[in-house]
Amino acid sequence: MVIQNILDPIVKEGIQSIYKIDLEKVEFQDTRKDFEGDITIVVFPLLKLIKGNPVEIANQIGNYVAAHADIVSGFNVVKGFLNLVITDRYYIDDFNQIPDFSDFGMVSKKKGAIMVEYSSPNTNKPLHLGHIRNNLLGFSVAEILSASGKKVYKTQIINDRGIHICKSMVAWMKFGNGETPQSTGLKGDKLVGNYYVKFDKEYKKQIETLIADGKPEDEAKKQAPILLEAQEMLRNWEAGDQETVNLWKEMNQWVYKGFDESYKELGVDFDKNYFESNTYLLGKEVVADGLDKGVFYKKEDGSVWIDLTDEGLDEKIVLRADGTAVYMTQDIGTAIQRIKDFPDIDGLVYTVGNEQDYHFKVLFLILKKMGFEWAKNLHHLSYGMVDLPEGKMKSREGTVVDADDLMSEMTKTAGEISEELGKLEGYTEADKQNLYKTIGLGALKYFILKVDPKKRILFDPKESIDFNGNTGPFIQYTYARIQAILRKANFDSKAPVDVKSLHAKEKELLKLLQTYPVIIQNAAENLSPALIANFTYELVKSYNSFYQSVPIFGAASEADKVLRVQLSYAVSCVIKSSFKLLGINVPERM
Incomplete structure (x- = not known):
């Protein structure tokens, strides 16, 4: 269950109990990374209803929430911001309740x-x-x-x-x-x-x-x-x-x-x-x-128009004379x-x-x-x-960038870069060509879709095929790396996770994974694939930081090892799922 949904009624009960006020909306936001906490309640909007010092108000609410919400282990107040620390147990239990990450966040029952x-x-x-x-x-x-x-x-x-x-x-x-x-x-x-x-x-x-x-x-x-x-x-x-x-x-x-x-x-x-x-x-x-x-009116010459001046537009012809x-x-x-x-x-x-x-x-x-x-x-x-760096395209003059040529060029460039990196031992020629196409088209699609639709794009093919940074190949490479980890796991990695506490990097990953269904709904509401693309990049950055910070197979306990492999699996599922929403394939090996 999303944290806000658990905390919202408790916060409202607290405000009613302390101040005798029925609050319509609690304003939540993610806690800034430079402060301790997982989720923040913004107190400033309450000052319209509650007279007093925002720090004192935040502390009173924090004490009530900590006493009544099992998932809150502590809090701190920075000016008018109440930062709540969520228990590791909440994230572990929430993770265990997700039966299959391969369809996580997808709403199968269609409405409308x-x-x-x-x-x-x-x-x-x-x-x-x-x-x-x-x-x-x-x-x-x-x-x-x-x-x-x-x-x-x-x-x-x-x-x-x-x-x-x-x-x-x-x-x-x-x-x-x-x-x-x-x-x-x-x-x-x-x-x-x-x-x-x-x-x-x-x-x-x-x-x-x-x-x-x-x-x-x-x-x-x-x-x-x-x-x-x-x-x-x-x-x-x-x-x-x-x-x-x-x-x-x-x-x-x-x-x-x-x-x-x-x-x-x-x-x-x-x-x-x-x-x-x-x-x-x-x-x-x-x-x-x-x-x-x-709705329409006819002019003397017989043409038909609509007058939209009252709506701030102008007159528009809908039928010629x-x-x-x-x-x-x-x-x-x-x-x-x-x-x-x-x-x-x-x-x-x-x-x-x-x-x-x-x-x-x-x-x-x-x-x-x-x-x-x-x-x-x-x-x-x-x-x-x-x-494009070369300037504007014109169809009549034959200076457009042909879609087929561009896709072919992206595949070719991906092949050249992959060959330079030299990690293709054991690949047949057909395997290589499929991989080059997956990387090349993935680079093209991600570069275009990561930008908010309303913004103009300067498309640089070379910049898009980079195995570092906010690019398709960087994310695809992380997915392939996780598949290698999963192939190496020769134990039951699907058993329920049973650890007592979380490493900070594990908790960060679990928090990000939890938001994926909300990201899908926001992207649908805003008609913006960019929200999916940039969430995936943030998830991959977080995973790579986790991968560098904590040992997976060299974990201190079997439970930690199982958790870290399961986390890796969940991240790979979400990468594959989110890239599918962007029309991008992911390679099993790179």
Whole structure:
């Protein structure tokens, strides 16, 4: 049982007994490491209700709690902070009550369902570094929400229509000579992406030619023949021209297959895919209904808007004058469609970059105004961009960091570092390659997920693959070290722990382990894998300090030896569990 839950009623009883006051909330915090104690009661908030010296008040409460709580062995007061010392027996008994650390902290009984959307790429280019952060965040949040007790559906919407794919199609028709992924050996998403870059180069060339012929730049940009061809192709697609639709289907299939290979390598998956070509008309009926209800209004030109100025936003168009939908219309309709497809969900999480913060504020507000009860459970998992030491990425110019290339490079770098460390005796070549991939992708994922989602990241591949510090490989190495200890333990290490007292390092580890279920719930509530990642790092640091400070197999007693092996096992289980929530594998040997 969590310490706060044991102490809370006792503290409230004490305050009622001493001061005749019914306290609503006791403020607890971890005791600072430079003071003796395990948990601290903050007395300052009580001064609004109790007149007196905070040190005297803290001492009076401390005396009451020490007399009435078996788990408290002593206390000390520092100004307005009451530091309580918890008995070793409490931690030992709590540890013995956990039957299986392999599923510790996981809530198996699901209550409520939620959908998490992530990835949502365009079909004119392969996945890049920005998509990697998006996918890792979305997938990890889905895993964390599931561990916290939610049923989770993972989804993406693939942006498979519009001028962007028509640009790749036009360039392929003009310059492709019928080449395919099979004929070139290229992944389909890379092949199509090459033609998107080719279109941009040709478009710029044509603009320069038109300007040289005397056209103003603005006019040249609009009249470049290759752009006019792409616009005509888009009109043909929307009109259902069979030849255009067939080419669109073929090239998109190339891209879908390429995406699937990248997702498999990255270790993410989806329960359902939505396609913009099927959803772009959704929402028009909802707008008509909203007009009848007075949620929207129509301007003289026939366009439909919503006025959100009273909510501190502005006016937003939801239907053009010609009756065509905008992105907002589509997102309104898609959200409603998802609730129809999965009636048990009562909320959605959208994993989308922070440049869309305003869009989602408007979307959520519109759905609330339309009267959808579930709209209060919509969340935008907003995240910052990923930068590189080399500068900003641009898809049209072909300067993006390709996701496949980055994953391959991370695996290669992990291999080079592992070879230098020279601890791979007895590994087959296949074993080595699997290990390099585990380390390389673990480094990439951990580096990205340890940062709060809202913050921008400067990603340095070399810095991420370091076997020291707050990195994936450092944590993986500790896990592998523990597995070696467990293999060496040739005695019953699962018997109940029966020691009389704890070493300070043992107690520190037990305290950290106890907080893991709370960390999972906090990470789910805040949609933040960073809380899981940084907790795991703190746990590993504490374990390594324990490993350096106390002998395991050379312990003074059999009971101490059993405890230390069991502690090692519990830590390894939590590392494996927390890394699974981050989508990271752990090696049995390193």
